[in-house]
Amino acid sequence: MVEVAETEDALREATQREYEYGFVTSIDSEFAPKGLNEDIVRFISAKKNEPEWMLQWRLEGYRIWLEMNEPNWAFVNYEPIDYQDAFYYAAPKSDETAPKSLDEVDPKLLETYEKLGIPLQERAALAGIAVDAVFDSVSVATTFREKLHEAGVIFCSISEAIQQHPTLVKEYLGSVVPISDNYFATLNSAVFSDGTFVYVPKGVRCPMELSTYFRINAANTGQFERTLIIADEGSYVSYLEGCTAPMRDENQLHAAVVELIAHDNAEIKYSTVQNWYPGDENGKGGIFNFVTKRGICKGRNSKISWTQVETGSAVTWKYPSCILEGDNSVGEFYSVALTNNFQQADTGTKMIHIGKNTSSTIISKGISAGQAQNTYRGLVKVLGSAKMARNYTQCDSLLIGDKCGAHTVPYIETNQPTARVEHEATTSRISDDQLFYVMQRGLSGEDAVGLIVNGYCKEVLKELPMEFAVEAQKLLSVSLEGSVG
Amino acid sequence: MLSIKDLHAEIDGKEILRGLNLEIDTGEIHAIMGPNGSGKSTLSYVLSGREGYAVTKGEILYKGKDLLKLTVEERAGEGIFLAFQYPVEIPGVTGLSFLRTALNAVKRYRGEKEVPATEFLKLAREKAEGLKMDQAMLKRFVNVGFSGGEKKRNEVLQMALLEPSLALLDETDSGLDIDALKLVSKGVNALRSPQRSALVITHYQRLLNYIVPDKIHVLAKGKIVETGGKDLALRLEEKGYSVLGLSDDETQAA
Numbered sequence: 004m005v006e007v008a009e010t011e012d013a014l015r016e017a018t019q020r021e022y023e024y025g026f027v028t029s030i031d032s033e034f035a036p037k038g039l040n041e042d043i044v045r046f047i048s049a050k051k052n053e054p055e056w057m058l059q060w061r062l063e064g065y066r067i068w069l070e071m072n073e074p075n076w077a078f079v080n081y082e083p084i085d086y087q088d089a090f091y092y093a094a095p096k097s098d099e100t101a102p103k104s105l106d107e108v109d110p111k112l113l114e115t116y117e118k119l120g121i122p123l124q125e126r127a128a129l130a131g132i133a134v135d136a137v138f139d140s141v142s143v144a145t146t147f148r149e150k151l152h153e154a155g156v157i158f159c160s161i162s163e164a165i166q167q168h169p170t171l172v173k174e175y176l177g178s179v180v181p182i183s184d185n186y187f188a189t190l191n192s193a194v195f196s197d198g199t200f201v202y203v204p205k206g207v208r209c210p211m212e213l214s215t216y217f218r219i220n221a222a223n224t225g226q227f228e229r230t231l232i233i234a235d236e237g238s239y240v241s242y243l244e245g246c247t248a249p250m251r252d253e254n255q256l257h258a259a260v261v262e263l264i265a266h267d268n269a270e271i272k273y274s275t276v277q278n279w280y281p282g283d284e285n286g287k288g289g290i291f292n293f294v295t296k297r298g299i300c301k302g303r304n305s306k307i308s309w310t311q312v313e314t315g316s317a318v319t320w321k322y323p324s325c326i327l328e329g330d331n332s333v334g335e336f337y338s339v340a341l342t343n344n345f346q347q348a349d350t351g352t353k354m355i356h357i358g359k360n361t362s363s364t365i366i367s368k369g370i371s372a373g374q375a376q377n378t379y380r381g382l383v384k385v386l387g388s389a390k391m392a393r394n395y396t397q398c399d400s401l402l403i404g405d406k407c408g409a410h411t412v413p414y415i416e417t418n419q420p421t422a423r424v425e426h427e428a429t430t431s432r433i434s435d436d437q438l439f440y441v442m443q444r445g446l447s448g449e450d451a452v453g454l455i456v457n458g459y460c461k462e463v464l465k466e467l468p469m470e471f472a473v474e475a476q477k478l479l480s481v482s483l484e485g486s487v488g
Numbered sequence: 489m490l491s492i493k494d495l496h497a498e499i500d501g502k503e504i505l506r507g508l509n510l511e512i513d514t515g516e517i518h519a520i521m522g523p524n525g526s527g528k529s530t531l532s533y534v535l536s537g538r539e540g541y542a543v544t545k546g547e548i549l550y551k552g553k554d555l556l557k558l559t560v561e562e563r564a565g566e567g568i569f570l571a572f573q574y575p576v577e578i579p580g581v582t583g584l585s586f587l588r589t590a591l592n593a594v595k596r597y598r599g600e601k602e603v604p605a606t607e608f609l610k611l612a613r614e615k616a617e618g619l620k621m622d623q624a625m626l627k628r629f630v631n632v633g634f635s636g637g638e639k640k641r642n643e644v645l646q647m648a649l650l651e652p653s654l655a656l657l658d659e660t661d662s663g664l665d666i667d668a669l670k671l672v673s674k675g676v677n678a679l680r681s682p683q684r685s686a687l688v689i690t691h692y693q694r695l696l697n698y699i700v701p702d703k704i705h706v707l708a709k710g711k712i713v714e715t716g717g718k719d720l721a722l723r724l725e726e727k728g729y730s731v732l733g734l735s736d737d738e739t740q741a742a
Contacts, residue, residue, distance in 0.1 A: 439538050440576040444590035444646065445564035445597060454589060458580025458629070 035092040041065060044193050047092045051162050054169065064182045064192030071186045077349035078378040078410055079318050081291060089256055091194045091227070147211070154210050156240075157202040161229050164200035171202055175233055179262040179299045179326070187258040187293035187320070191227050195260070198229035203238040203269075212468050214243040228259040234269035236302065241272040243471055257316075258293045267302030267329065274467050275323075276475055278315035284373075284485065286345025289317025296323035297353075300332030300361075308335040309352070310466040312475045314482040317346060322380065324353035327361035327389070334363040337463040339475075341456075341482050342375030342407070351381035351412075356389035356422070365396040368460050370479075371407035372486035378410040383424055385417035392422040400430040401459055403452065403486050453480030489514045489654060489685040490535075495546035496710075497534045504530040506710035507546070512654075515682040519696055520689045521721065522707035523729050528689045529573060531707070532658045535687075536570040537563050550654065565597030567653030571643040571660050578630040583642065586630045587612055587649055594650060615648045619675050636663040644675035655679065655686040661695040673698030693725035706732060 035046050044065045048058040073084070151158050157168060164172050182192045203209050234240050244261075257279065263271050273296075282289025292315075298307035309323040319342075325334030336352040354363035363383065371377040377400065385392045400409035415424050433455050441451035457464065457476050464472050490512040497505040504527045512518050522528050534541050535548070537560040548555040551566065558566065578586060592602040603611070616626060619641050631639050640660055647655055657676065661669055676686065676699050688699055696704070696718065704721050706714040706729070714720065714732055724732075 434576075435539065436574075436576045437578060439560065440572065441578070441586075441590075442560040443536050443538075443564055443570050443572075444586075444650070445561050445593035446589065447561050447593075450589075450593065454581060454586070455578060458578050461580030 035090065037090055038087040039065075039089070039091055039194065043091050047194060047196075050092065051165070053162075053165055056169075056173065057165055060177070060182070061193050064189050065194075067183045068186070068189040068193055071183075071189060073186050077320050077380070078376060078412075079320060079347040079349050081318050081347075084256060084291065086190075086256075092196065150210055154207050155204045156207060156209050157200065158213055159200055161195070161198040161200045161231060164231070168200070168202070171233065172200070172231070175231055175262065175264055177262075179264060179297045180260050180295050185295060188260050188295040191229060191258045191260045191295070195227045195229035198231070198259075199242075200230075201232040201240060201242065203234045203240045205235045206237045207235075208238065209240040212241045212243055226257055228257075228261075230259070230261040232262070232271060232273070233264045234266060234271045234305075236266045237268045238266075239270045239272075241274070241468065243274050243276075243468060245276040245278065255289075256291050256293075259295070261294070261296040261323075263296075263298030263307055265298065265300050265302060265305035265307050265329075265332075268304045269302060270306040270308075271298060272308045273298070273310070273323070274471060275309075275311040275313075276467075276471060276478065277311065277313045277319070278478060278482075280317075281315050281344065281346050281482075282317040284344045286317070286374075289346070290315065291318045292316035292320065294319075294321040294323075296321065297326065298324070298334075299326040300329050300334060300358075302329040302332070303358075304331045305329050306333040306335070308333075308337070308466070310335075310337040310463065311339070311350075312460075312463070312467070312478065313338070313340040313348060313350060314478055316348075319346075319348040319350055321348075321350045322352055324355070325363060326355045326357065327363065327392075328357045329361075330358040331360045332358055333361070335466075336363075336365045336367070337466045338367045339370070339460045339463045339479070340368070340377055340379075341370040341479060342372070342377045343482055343486055344373040344375060346373075346375045348376070349378040349380055351379045353382040353384070354394060356383075356385040356392040356394070356419075358388070359390045360392070361389055362393040363395075365394070365398070366462050367396075367398045368463055369398075369400045369409055370403065370456055370459070370483075371400070371409050372403035372483055374406045376408045376410070378412060380412045382414040382416070383426075384414075385419045385422040385424065387418040389419050390421050392417075392419060392424075394422075394424045396424075396426045398426070398428040399459070400428075401456070402430065402432045403483070449484055449486075450480070452483050452486065456480070456483060489516075489551065490687075491549040493547050493549075495534070495548065496544045497530060498542050498544055499530065499540055503544070504710055505534065508707075508711055510705065510712060512685050512687060514685055516702040517680070517686045517688060517699065519699075519701040519704045519721070520687060520707050520712075521691070521693070521704060521724060524691070526707045527710045528707055529658055530710075532570055532656045532687075532689060535563075535654075535656055536560065536568055561593070562597070565594050569647050569650055569652030569655045571640075571647055571655065571657045573658040573660075573662065575631050575634075575639040575643055577632045579632050581630050583626040583628060583630055584609070584612060587626075587646060590646065591649055612645075612649065615645055618648070618678065619645055619671055621645060637665065637668040640664055640672055641668065641675075644672050648675055648679065651679065651684075653684055655684070657686065657688045657690075659689055659691060661690055661692060669695065670698060693721040696721050708732070 035043050044061050048061055180188050183189060201213060232242060263273060265271050279290035279292060300307055307325050313319055323336060327334050334354050340348045340350050342348045352365055365381060367379050369377040369379055379398050383394045398411055402409055409430055411428055413426055417424055433452060437455055438451050441454055442448060456479050464475055467475055492508055492510040495505050495508040520528055534543060543556055588608050595602050612626060613623060616623060621641055660672055664672060688701060704716055705712045
C-alpha cells in the first residue's frame with residue numbers, strides 16, 4: 004500500500020508541476036507532449052473538434068481517474084507504469100529510431116510475416132517504416148460503405164460518429180462500461196484516440212462481416228481504442244477486430260474499451276485476433292494490453308458472442324463479459340489465449356445473469372509455453388431474478404515445457420435455486436507420445452506442436468469467421484515457434 | 489534396404505538391444521517374433537528415431553544411408569513408417585486433415601508436388617473403402633473414441649496413403665478379431681511390391697498365416713537368436729519359446 008500511495012503522490016506531483024510551469028499546448032501543433040493532464044485532455048478533444056458534452060465527458064473521466072488506483076489483483080507482474088512518460092495524442096515518430104527500410108527491420112519479424120503470408124507491400128507498414136501507404140483497399144472500402152449505407156448500417160470511426168450521430172453516441176457511450184468502471188477504462192474515457200462505431204437498425208441483418216481493416220483511417224488508433232456497437236431490435240452483426248500480423252507500436256500502453264448493446268432479438272458476434280508485439284524471447288519490450296470489453300443483452304432473446312484469439316502482448320488483462328438482462332438472452336465466450344517466452348495473460352469473462360432463462364457458455368483454452376504465465380479468471384453470477392438460468396463453463400489449460408504456468412480462478416455466485424451452473428476444467432500437457440506419433444508421420448517438431456495445439460483449440464477456432472480462422476491457425480503455430488526443443 | 493549391425497540400444501541407462509543383426513532386402517517381408525520384453529518395440533522405436541532411445545554401439549544403414557543421423561521426420565520422409573502398437577489420440581484434428589498434412593509433409597521432403605484437396609479426398613476415400621472403413625471415420629478426430637480394431641485399421645489406412653518403403657508393424661495384430669485381422673493383412677499385402685519392404689513384429693503366429701513373411705526371426709534378450717522360414721513360426725506356436733532353450737525368465741531382456 005505504501006508503494007501505491009507513493010506512486011499516487013508522484014503522479015499528483017507530476018501533474019501539479021506541469022500546471023506550475025503553465026504548460027499550454029497549442030491546438031495548431033500536431034503533437035501533444037508527453038504526459039497527462041487536463042490540458043492534454045482538452046487538446047485531444049479540440050483536435051477532434053468535439054462538442055462540449057464530449058469534452059466534459061472526457062474531463063469527468065480524467066478527474067475520476069486521478070482518484071483511482073491501478074488494480075493489482077491480476078496474476079501479472081510488470082514494472083510500474085509511468086503514466087506521465089507516455090504520449091496520449093499522436094506521438095511524434097522519432098526518425099532516429101524508426102527503421103528506414105526493410106533492411107533495418109528485425110529479420111525475425113520479417114520471417115514471421117513471410118510465414119503468415121503477409122503481402123510484401125503490407126510488411127513495411129506493419130514493421131513501422133514511414134511509407135506512403137498505397138491503399139488498394141480504399142476502393143474496396145468505398146464499395147463497402149455504399150452497400151452498408153443501402154442497408155442503413157452506420158459503420159464509421161467513433162470521432163465521426165460523435166460529429167454525425169451525437170444522439171446515438173450520447174445515449175450509449177458509457178452505458179455498458181461506465182466512466183468510473185475501472186482504472187484503465189476510465190483512463191480510456193479521458194483520452195481515447197479513436198475507434199469504431201456501428202449501428203445496425205431494426206430488423207437489418209448486416210450484409211457483410213465488419214472489420215476495422217476496411218475502415219479508412221483505422222491506422223494508429225490502437226492505443227486507446229473506443230468501440231461502440233449497437234444492434235437494434237431483430238438485427239444481426241458480426242464484427243472482426245485485429246490483425247494476425249504482429250504489429251509494432253511505439254506505444255507500450257494500450258487500454259481499449261468496447262461496448263456492445265443488443266436489443267430484443269438482436270445478435271452481435273464479436274471476434275478478435277490480438278497479436279500485438281509480445282516482446283522478444285528474453286521478455287524485453289512488448290505491449291501492455293489492458294482491455295475492458297463488455298456487452299449487454301438488453302432485449303429479450305438477444306445474444307452476444309465473444310470469440311478471441313489472444314497471442315500477442317507482453318501483458319494481457321482482458322475479460323470480455325456479458326450482462327444478460329433480457330429474458331432468454333444468451334451470452335457466449337470462446338477464448339484461446341496463448342503465451343510463450345515471458346508473456347503473461349490474465350483473461351477470462353464475466354457472465355451476469357439477470358433475466359429469466361438466460362444462458363451462457365464459456366469455452367476457454369489457455370496454452371502456455373516457455374516461461375509464460377496464463378491465467379483464466381471468470382465470474383458466473385446468477386441474480387435472484389434469473390430463474391432457470393443456465394451456464395456451462397469449460398476451461399482447459401495446456402502446458403508445453405516445464406517452466407510455464409497455468410492458473411484457473413473461477414468464481415461462481417448464484418442466488419437463484421433453479422439455476423444450473425456447470426464447470427469443467429482440465430490441465431494437460433502435449434505428451435511425448437503425441438509428438439512422436441505426429442513426427443513419425445513426417446511433421447517437424449514445431450509443425451507437430453502446431454497441429455496438436457490447433458486441434459486443442461478447435462472448439463474456439465470454429466467460432467471464427469472462415470478466413471479469420473485460417474489465419475488464426477497459422478498464427479498459433481508461428482507463435483509457438485521455439486517452444487519445442 | 490535395411491542393414492543392422494551389432495546394434496546396442498538403451499533406454500534410461502538400461503540396455504535393451506544387445507548386439508542385434510538384421511538384413512532386410514528390398515521387396516522382402518520379415519517377421520520378428522519374441523516374448524514380451526525381448527526388445528521388439530524398442531527395435532521399432534530405434535528404427536523410427538524416437539527420443540530417449542540411445543544407440544550405444546552398432547550401425548544401421550537404410551537405403552545405403554546412415555539412418556542414425558536422420559531425425560524422426562526425416563526418416564518418415566525417407567519412407568519409414570511405423571504402425572503403432574498403441575495409436576495416439578489427437579483431439580480436434582480430423583483424420584482427413586491429419587492424413588493430408590502428413591502426406592504433404594512427406595511429399596515436400598521428397599521435393600514432390602503436394603496433393604490438391606479434391607484429389608486427396610478421392611484418394612483417401614478409395615483407400616478407406618479398401619479397408620472397409622466407414623467414411624465417417626475420416627471425419628472423426630484421430631483415434632479419439634476409436635475401438636482397438638478401428639485404431640489399427642486407421643494405422644493401416646495411413647500406411648496405405650503414405651506408401652512407405654519400409655513399413656514397421658508393431659504388434660498390429662494384437663487385440664484384433666479374425667475379420668479385422670484379415671482386413672489389416674489385406675491392407676499390408678496390398679502394399680507388397682518389389683520396391684517395398686516390411687518388418688512385422690508380432691507375438692503370435694496367426695498373423696503370419698495372412699501376411700506370409702520371407703523370413704522369421706526370434707528376438708530374445710535383445711538379440712536375434714534364431715532365423716528361419718514359416719516352419720519356425722509354427723514350431724514356436726506349438727511348443728512355445730522353450731523350444732529354443734529359452735525359459736520364460738531368460739527371455740526377459742533386463
